[in-house]
Amino acid sequence: MAISKNSPSTRERLIDSARYLFWERGFAGTSMAELLAHAEVNSGSFYHFFDSKEALLRAVLEQYIELLRPMVVDPAFASTPKPLERIFAILAGYRQRILATDSKYGCPLGRLALEIDPENAPAHTLIARNFEGWIEAIRECILEMKPSLPSGTDTNALATFVLVTMEGGVMLSRSYRSVEPFDRAVAQLRAHFRLLLTASKKKRAR
Structure with a gap:
């Protein structure tokens, strides 16, 4: 199935999911598994963009x-x-x-x-x-x-x-x-x- 040009990128989905989950559950209270599931991303894709959960946090804060x-x-x-x-x-x-x-x-x-x-x-x-x-x-x-x-x-x-x-x-x-x-x-x-x-x-x- 073709992906819409307006669909958020994998990196954007990770940041959006992290922003929401860190607000709802806190940074420590959000597991990597929950982040990946919410963003519908696998771990390989995650580590393509971020080397750690802390790096994702910095992207959220930016x-x-x-x-x-x-x-x-x-x-x-x-x-x-x-x-x-x-x-x-x-x-x-x-x-x-x-x-x-x-x-x-x-x-x-x-x-x-x-x-x-x-x-x-x-x-x-x-x-x-x-x-x-x-x-x-x-x-x-x-x-x-x-x-x-x-x-x-x-x-x-x-x-x-x-x-x-x-x-x-x-x-x-x-x-x-x-x-x-x-x-x-x-x-x-x-x-x-x-x-x-x-x-x-x-x-x-x-």
Whole structure:
């Protein structure tokens, strides 16, 4: 039977399967047999593209870097022209994923960051690059808001705080099997931004 030109390649199937299974079961919890079965690939084909499961993990993490903008950031930015609401649109996307998975799986990068051995420096470097890309997207929004924020606001620290809020909220929601902890964290984050904007406005009015 002829293979469609639009069919994913063997390498793409392996990466797609790994991305899904590492999110669902974790890196250690996913066996090579499960990976091969899910991707419908034999071991010979696997080792043609990757010399180890760790090499496949790195390919997954590199793909996350590539997909951050088109899959996460751009849709959120397209939903509103307001920089603050763009931040919360990104967070709303994570809320939808929590609900879609019945609060079971959480953030795939957060899960891998906690699970991967500290000695696996290449993987952690790629995870950090993913987080840096996420922080930079939030920082873009904060920089647009900077004239309305208190002078001296550390935009990188504030963007990092948004990431920490998201990751912590997702982790708690996974443990509690409820989106409620995430919602509470996001509501508190919005209150924090409101306080910053109000304080700056009052100072300018003096």
